Amino acid sequence: MKGVVFTNFAELVEDNYGLAMWQNILDTANPPSGGIYVATAQYDDQELISLVGAASELLDMPAPVLIRRFGQFLWQYFEENYPQFITSHDNLFDFLISVDSVIHMEVNKLYPNASTPDFEYDRESPKQLLMHYRSPRKLCHLSVGLIEASANYYQTPIRIEHPVCMHEGSDHCEIRVTIADG
Ligand code: HEM
Known part of the structure; x- marks a missing residue:
């Protein structure tokens, strides 16, 4: 890393x-x-x-709690140092979808030996985005912290579920982001 x-x-x-x-x-x-x-x-x-x-x-x-907090902390760094990736989107889901195809892609161009995860997305409904996380580093809780902080940035109240997890024997994680009503 x-x-x-x-x-x-x-x-x-x-x-x-x-x-x-x-x-x-x-x-x-x-x-x-x-x-x-x-x-x-x-x-x-x-x-x-x-x-x-x-x-x-x-x-x-517990390590998952600490890593999730670290994700929230890291967000501040990204916001200060890479604002162009964030301000170019006006809503949370468009931003999250750009993480794999734009942001991490650019990170890998800039630093050819960077270690970024793979994300695949299912737009389950207008208010629900399922993110499939794959990485040998198993830092899914870092993703959860980053997603929480980004939702805060876009002033979008969300609920996060993590029904499938690499730490429980799966080969990938599923992180479901639901925009909360009200
Ligand atoms: C909610 C949004 C984001 C999520 C969920 C996310 C997720 C992650 C995760 C989990 C890692 C750890 C590596 C791994 O799991 O394999 C990572 C690494 C990284 N991400 Fe993101 N990321 C997000 C936004 C961003 C943004 C806005 C930037 C800004 C450029 C960024 C740049 C990076 C960099 C530089 C690394 C480290 C690469 C390395 O150590 O080689 N990410 N990301």
Whole structure:
């Protein structure tokens, strides 16, 4: 994964729990890189998994909850650094559909060794979008956090269901986004 994912994860921890906690997490996870991350460099996916594992234990927070919070945090970074991908859409579903065919495609052009997931979409009804998530990194909860934050950005109240999950033995995840009434 790109260093930018790691620098944001460090920032999430430091902002909310302090630098000493981040140091503690690094000491526990003992990542091969030594914990110095450069935004554009590439690091082993396993490093993120072990940092999240250490953080989850030290903060006494289940990993899915922590990763989902991280997704919400990462959204702020995307909004500040890649606004063109967001402001070019005026509604949540058009934006979400563009993530696979436009946004991650551009990310992969820019950084040929980027690690983005695959999404397929079923527009089940005008108010319901089913997103099929596939990635060897199994960061479906990161998607949930990013989707929640993007719904907030588009001022669209939603409900999220996650009826099929790779963490429960499936080969992919299904994330259903429903626009809530009222
Ligand atoms: C709701 C919207 C989005 C969702 C659900 C989403 C989902 C994800 C997920 C789950 C990952 C982790 C990698 C994996 O699972 O394999 C990821 C990586 C990434 N995404 Fe997105 N994303 C969204 C929007 C964006 C936006 C707006 C940008 C801005 C350019 C972006 C750029 C990236 C980048 C740079 C990475 C890291 C690639 C790497 O480490 O090599 N994503 N995305």
